[in-house]
Amino acid sequence: MAKIFLDGKPVEVAEGTTVFKAAQQAGIAIPHFCYHPAFVPEGSCRLCLVEIEGSPKLELSCSTVVREGMKVSTQSPTVREARRGVLEFILAEHPLDCPICDKAGECKLQDYYQDYGLTESVFREFKEKREKKVRIGDKLILDRERCVLCTRCVRFLAEITKTHELGLFERGIHAEIGGYENEPVRNGYSGNLVDLCPVGAITDTDFRFKTRPWFLTKGESICPLCSRGCNIYIDYHPGFPRVPGSAKVYRIRPRTNDAVNGPWICDHGRYGFIDLQQKNRCQTLVWNKGERTAEWSWDKVLITIGERVKALRENGKTNRISLILTTWLTNEELFLIKKIFKDGLGVRNVFFADPAPGPEDGFLLRSERTPNRRGAREMGFDLKAPDLNALVPDTDILFIFGPHFAGISHDGAWKPALEKIPVKILVTSHLNELASTADFVLPAAFLAEKNGTLTNADGRVQKIAAIARACFDIRPESQILLDLAREIRLDDSYFGALSAPEAVHHELVKEIPFFGALP
Numbered sequence: 001m002a003k004i005f006l007d008g009k010p011v012e013v014a015e016g017t018t019v020f021k022a023a024q025q026a027g028i029a030i031p032h033f034c035y036h037p038a039f040v041p042e043g044s045c046r047l048c049l050v051e052i053e054g055s056p057k058l059e060l061s062c063s064t065v066v067r068e069g070m071k072v073s074t075q076s077p078t079v080r081e082a083r084r085g086v087l088e089f090i091l092a093e094h095p096l097d098c099p100i101c102d103k104a105g106e107c108k109l110q111d112y113y114q115d116y117g118l119t120e121s122v123f124r125e126f127k128e129k130r131e132k133k134v135r136i137g138d139k140l141i142l143d144r145e146r147c148v149l150c151t152r153c154v155r156f157l158a159e160i161t162k163t164h165e166l167g168l169f170e171r172g173i174h175a176e177i178g179g180y181e182n183e184p185v186r187n188g189y190s191g192n193l194v195d196l197c198p199v200g201a202i203t204d205t206d207f208r209f210k211t212r213p214w215f216l217t218k219g220e221s222i223c224p225l226c227s228r229g230c231n232i233y234i235d236y237h238p239g240f241p242r243v244p245g246s247a248k249v250y251r252i253r254p255r256t257n258d259a260v261n262g263p264w265i266c267d268h269g270r271y272g273f274i275d276l277q278q279k280n281r282c283q284t285l286v287w288n289k290g291e292r293t294a295e296w297s298w299d300k301v302l303i304t305i306g307e308r309v310k311a312l313r314e315n316g317k318t319n320r321i322s323l324i325l326t327t328w329l330t331n332e333e334l335f336l337i338k339k340i341f342k343d344g345l346g347v348r349n350v351f352f353a354d355p356a357p358g359p360e361d362g363f364l365l366r367s368e369r370t371p372n373r374r375g376a377r378e379m380g381f382d383l384k385a386p387d388l389n390a391l392v393p394d395t396d397i398l399f400i401f402g403p404h405f406a407g408i409s410h411d412g413a414w415k416p417a418l419e420k421i422p423v424k425i426l427v428t429s430h431l432n433e434l435a436s437t438a439d440f441v442l443p444a445a446f447l448a449e450k451n452g453t454l455t456n457a458d459g460r461v462q463k464i465a466a467i468a469r470a471c472f473d474i475r476p477e478s479q480i481l482l483d484l485a486r487e488i489r490l491d492d493s494y495f496g497a498l499s500a501p502e503a504v505h506h507e508l509v510k511e512i513p514f515f516g517a518l519p
Contacts, residue, residue, distance in 0.1 A: 103200030137185035219467030227368035229456030306487030326402030330452030375455030450476035
């Protein structure tokens, strides 16, 4: 360890630590554009300069390593004047786009000008004109006038994806970011360039001009589109009280977790998650009977379903109940299914209908396209796919959880076969062709609308929390399952005490200690 002094305060840090990281550990913010913890320090923006006692000039904090007894000033008049000068040169060519820029409200240049600038311009020359709408990828727009040449985008493509689509061309005032002609940024992680850009130079066509960051609420969640379990932020507008359906998710961003995904997410998760949340949502309870469709209350539907289950139980025929599940269900929901159907009712026919595996990319994206297959395996489930021959002849009541079964039942044999089953109950967050076949359709919460835990492929148990609730009448599967257990009078003392996913998780850990390893 080395003892140094930051703005007069003693700080102990590990040998080899840079001044910048030492300041971070001490809670001192040093302004920067080009520095990023995932890249080798470059020192091109010159904004992180600090004053070190004994040095004849200001030093770059991002690349200067601490030494015993070093005395560093991060806020001296000389340092502040240097930062003000750097900002003045940047702003000399920067357009006054703040009123229309997507980055306004999150822009580091705005923040640093507020902290170190606030000076009147002394420039009388015209600003350099550059291209303002350069398409550099399928969803990426580059505004060269706004670019501060931090080269984060270039280094990301060189050091992380190793695809090298962008580079820094020309010199001096003519320097600009560019790429090969007709060779756009087209890798599976291109959306990270928008997050990396400290100003509004690279923008996302899906978010561009849609809303303002200060209208959005940030929620922490887990990406469900593969078994990696990347940590993400969901930025959403909570909607207006008098405008039903006005809540909307606008973007997905990575949330740094060095043990899972680092500071990145793939485009498959970034763009696919938004589409999944907002398309074809199941909004109401539906009872399909003959040619007519009726909407019921939750109490009436659960009583009716409970009576059907109790009838089989009283006749000793609960083995004629079958389940089709998905590993989009949380650990707590799978545990409740195990306790209610497998342990309580003795159900043997349990199948899993998950999306088909996809290609891995050797970085973050895994072939398993659901977030909790490891959790289901640790729970003791056999993850076998639905078998038509085993399912139909032995089933009087079929519970289908999740929308994914529709993806594997599109051939002509499934629908007429399912019609032979007397009672079909679909619990889903999204509508599909099964909704017209099912006798009861129960609208369930999406992953971002409920509490619980998921287990990624590496066995890491991670929490998810309800970020935003839809305005329509939906329920998480855990609540539906607990209400059903109480309706069929299945061990009232046990299920009656489980009022929330947190209580279910406590019981899960008592029975299977593996799930107690929450970070």
